[in-house]
Amino acid sequence: MSCRLAKSKSPEFVDNLPEAQTAKPMNRQRKGLFWTAIFVALFALSQDYLFVEWPQATTLLGFPLWLFWYFFVQILLVAAIWLFSKKFWQD
């Protein structure tokens, strides 16, 4: 099927969300909110100036302490996206 930019003005197809994502909409919506909250919380952890003042010193390997905080946040993010891809992001 050709998908070039045809001259017609009205859409031939307007796709809705895939079936898997429309099944049990309330339940899915709740789970969607849960995962949104998880990722917003992770992003909030990256705004560390709001809740902590880091000491001006070096620690392990000569890196500053706050750098380890960010290693931790990113590992949490990787774990979250992995779980998200298993539990919520469906085929």
Place this chain on the structure above:
Amino acid sequence: MVYVILAAYIALVFASSLRGTRTIGRTPEGYFLANRNLTTLTLFFTILATNFSAYYFIGFAGEGYRRGYAFYVIMALGTALACLSFYLIGDPVWRLGQRHRYITPAELIHHQSGSRVFALLVALVMVAFTLPYLALQIVGAGYLLEVVTNGGIPYLAGAALLTCFTIAYVFIGGMTSVARTDLKQGILMFALMLIAAIIISSKLGGLPKANEAVFARLPELFAREGADGYYTPAKWFSWLVFWLFCIPMFPQIFMRFYIARTLDHLKRSAVLYAFAPLVLSLLPVIIGVLGHLSHPGLEGKAADEILPLMLVSHTPEWFAALIMTGALAAFMSTLDSQLLALSTITTRDFLPLFGWKPRALGEEVRMGKAWVVLFAIAGLLIAWHPFATIFDMGKMAFSGLAMLFPPVFFLLRVKPFPPLAGIGAIVAGEIGVVAFHYGWLPPSCCFGFEPFIVLLALELLICTFGWLRAQTWSRRNEV
């Protein structure tokens, strides 16, 4: 020795990228999208190598030298957050691409919105803002080859040489060649960077000792807000969210969402994409920070040369040449994808507007190849006399492309979405980008945030308003 390494590298990459591409590249889907058949590792590396351009080698070390370890977080966590776009944009793009066999972003936009103007506007913005970014790769490659060969290959000759080499394998093998080359170049450039960081820090007495020595001289490089307090809370917020909006709107990345063999491959690539920058982004920043021990006092653009300077100071000549070859790999792996994406968009979206229609299956591929050459020449012409510094060219290109995110997201995820709202949002956003770039609007009106954040917020407002209006109309019609 430098020439031998460069020649060997070019021959190896070229030969291996062409294996088995003859049959794949005959159809438009085969040439432009590798028959939508990439598995996790190839997909991940082609996205990563496409995204980690020359800026990874040159810019990361330079910014590490100027700003310190705070820059690492911006790039590592910022890039990792962009993995969410694999779901927000990549998932619907992949599904709709499988169902309707779209090849370009504009085909999807047109089919889903029914608006040809909306689709062409997206295509136009993609071409207009990718072209300077493409030229930026050529500029970087030219500079680097000149440094590596000690001026033996002048800037413009080096830029032309590497552009011709990139054209050659894109021309022959299309997306299949590009993806295979990206896999090899990606592994090569990151392995070499790891070895370089290990050698340099051990020559300086080991990483802890070297870091302590820099800290004793310049503690601000270890401060959370970076040297000179550069990363204020508003700037920190701006840069961390920016990549999420920007990366999926690069046409070369957007089109990669089409080419995963299954959704599982796309999901696994998203997880790997979140993890990779954790280590990869740290390596050049370490070299940049430790650069103060061997080459103190570099200022402005001179700091961008810290990586080659450190390599020359602390590693044998052949190894420095090898690392610089890795940097060239980074340039080319971005350039090849950009050339292919722009030629695809032009061939399929713009040429039919002027009455061109392929008469045979192979004609479209041949036309695409011709546009690969034309875009490469256009990039070389810009690189001949760059209109701005590398950083400014990059920032403008990234901001312009990021402005496509809100309307595309609304179209894919929030229905009903009127195309007029999408068109309005893009026009407002792009006018804003140009106005801030040329100083017609003062940055002071952004309350300390980067201008692109204010413009994205404006676009989100326009899109939300359009969506609410469309919802009201559709409810009225139902009644």
